[in-house]
Amino acid sequence: MKDTGQTASASRPRISTKPPGGMRDFLPADLARRAHVIDTIRTVYRRYGFVELETPSIENLSTLVGKYGEEGDQLLYRLLRRRDSLTRALDEAASQQRSPTRDELATEGLRYDLTVPLARVIAQHGELPRYFKRFQIQPVWRADRPGRGRFREFYQCDVDITGTTSLVADAEVITAVTMVLHELGFKDFSLLLNHRQLLREMIRAAGINDAAEGSALIAVDKFDKIGREGVEQELGKRGISADPARRLLDLICDQPDASNEARLDYLAQQIDSAQGRKAITELGELCQLCAQTAASSALKVEARLARGLGYYTGPIFEIVVPDLAGSLGGGGRYDQLVGMFGKREVAAVGFSLGLERILTVMTERTMFPDLQVGPDLVLCWMGIPGTDMLRVANELRGEGVRVETFPEPAKLKKQLQYAANPAVSARYAGILGTQELADGEITLKHLASGKQTRLSLTEAAQVIREQRALS
């Protein structure tokens, strides 16, 4: 064996070793935190009867384009055509003495969200159950300007129930999401609740033209960020006159600080249309369905909640915490989107949790339990054959201990220094010399306290397992 694995080499042309803008490497400690959140989401959603789906990273552009608005189309990652296919596209343009178009250069793109793929899957796979309760936890890609907390590759955690307009489905989605947050340790979140149809009726009641409804929704959606005055200006900019704008803001702001029932009663007094009454009744039913679930205490009817996306048709939801501008996630009922690729409409309700935002808040609040990143034990050895050292390591592994072996012959001091290096993130060092080997024992050193004990392998494994269960 050689004594070193790292030797100076001739200088080479240097290439940047940073990931591209908006992309991230996840080192083991990062990944442990991400896995903690993802595993919790997966466990809870399974308990709520959801099954997991994964779709490919690459979709045909015909599937993606036109589904996310003009801005979304700009943010799609497109894959350059290859070989002959690219050559033909370039030759075609050259023969016409023009530049190739974007559509000629690319026919496939990267997944932009998890909802459009769900819609495609439902149209494609007729064997799925009538009520498809699926969750999906995968990265999506958006060529957005990278910035603080804004990435170009990030995970979405979606949960949806398709095939039914029953509000039981809305209640199940809301409750499942609530349970995820409970299990992660969140105690102070609110689950805001509104109804897209009620918003429409409020916009109408304020005297805003139906044609300006979309603009009004987008303006109201910014309330949290820009406040009442900001929304008023925004409405003005979007061509809505001052009086209707003020009436709309009165409607969405003047709710009594009271129970959801009282808030719904108040809204019922303001909005007198059949559609409005129907929406208010649905919200009441939904609150009632959740009355004996964990969601009940978090639910808050909030007439200001708009959810920018155009596709919602019924109840809409959003989860907020006091110390984060924006939301941890949101969702709602969208009965006309999932059927877009098929022959029939498919009702649906769902919720999307933002993994990156949950991680941000949990990190700031130090909400993570003691997550094990490294091995339980680094096995340090001296004066014995590697064969025996590996046998002992494997015996410990057989007892469930996570063992890293020091790979080279070295002085014990050097080996123990390595074991104690915070980057290794081990809890124990195991010392294995000729005497320990002869006795079928190891010396177990607790790295934080420095305490050493000679133990049989079985005893050592038990100590380590017990310590792990405590943390």
Next chain:
Amino acid sequence: MKDTGQTASASRPRISTKPPGGMRDFLPADLARRAHVIDTIRTVYRRYGFVELETPSIENLSTLVGKYGEEGDQLLYRLLRRRDSLTRALDEAASQQRSPTRDELATEGLRYDLTVPLARVIAQHGELPRYFKRFQIQPVWRADRPGRGRFREFYQCDVDITGTTSLVADAEVITAVTMVLHELGFKDFSLLLNHRQLLREMIRAAGINDAAEGSALIAVDKFDKIGREGVEQELGKRGISADPARRLLDLICDQPDASNEARLDYLAQQIDSAQGRKAITELGELCQLCAQTAASSALKVEARLARGLGYYTGPIFEIVVPDLAGSLGGGGRYDQLVGMFGKREVAAVGFSLGLERILTVMTERTMFPDLQVGPDLVLCWMGIPGTDMLRVANELRGEGVRVETFPEPAKLKKQLQYAANPAVSARYAGILGTQELADGEITLKHLASGKQTRLSLTEAAQVIREQRALS
């Protein structure tokens, strides 16, 4: 509530709902099988002291290009530049009255393997431990011609130890991979073992020019697919004359059908160079290090093993099973690759398991345990308020039962039919009527046998948990 979620809609322009060529949707049953294998790999690698790394899907092309040979460069997925950046590239080419080049159209691409990103991460993150024992399980993308069992998006499961030339690392990697296969239920695999330096010496001893070494390696690598005669022809095609070709084939084929020790002894008689002796000694040491591990019985010295990739420098490995042409995975020592982005060379040894091939063999051999895909129980209800039904569902969930609720009021027969639908993949139906609700019980129906029992919620949960533990 409305009574249906699926209504006929006006006809729309139809878009193909298949995933693009070489891409796959993973429905819940597929995903359960994939998760079973991935979870096993993750558990075993952790037990061997490896920590997990993830790198971004998108890398700079400067990181990727030139690392995978000319063919690899062709198979890279490149991302089309966006907005102004694309416009500028097109304008530049147009102003010179030529077509834009591929390099002008794209500066980023999709991850092609997990080794180059590892090398980049090691150069970038100085805080990593000196011996970085990492595993990584992520998709990679290759724009290969799709075909039976060949996909354009597929998972690699890599495990590597960097920073040491010690053969202890090689032994650990081999043993960890062996344990993965054991835990998955494989019993009849061989772990073929050779040494790149020994192969070089055999090529030299056969009288083949050093310059033709790469060609000879590529030809020998095809032995399993095309046999001895095929390799002989292939060597001829690559300009290696008949006599040296025959001598090389004699050398790599004429091993005694005996112990690894005897095979190494035989090779030592054929190859007399210092480099060859050193390689044979290393292989003997490696076999000795593994002697008391699970890998020992699977290890087989095989002079024909070549591993096509150019970067190996020492021992090379491959796992084969009798009923699959090709391998389940392979690896080896590559002491000059991981350092390519940094200032120093970094020794490394690793192994890459092919998830898709493992899944293929396990599916053909029906090696999967009874994996739970759907919920434990579909809760069917009648004559009671949805609020109460949801409370009962959540009580069962609190006891660890995976509960899907039938979302709409419907006749019991229809609900039970849904619960029994194989696509739902449930084991029990729970029936909740007025009487059960009043008694705090449910009627538990085992769907396979049709057997029904009235039980308290706690009892029902216990029955379900016990049945799950049995399967």
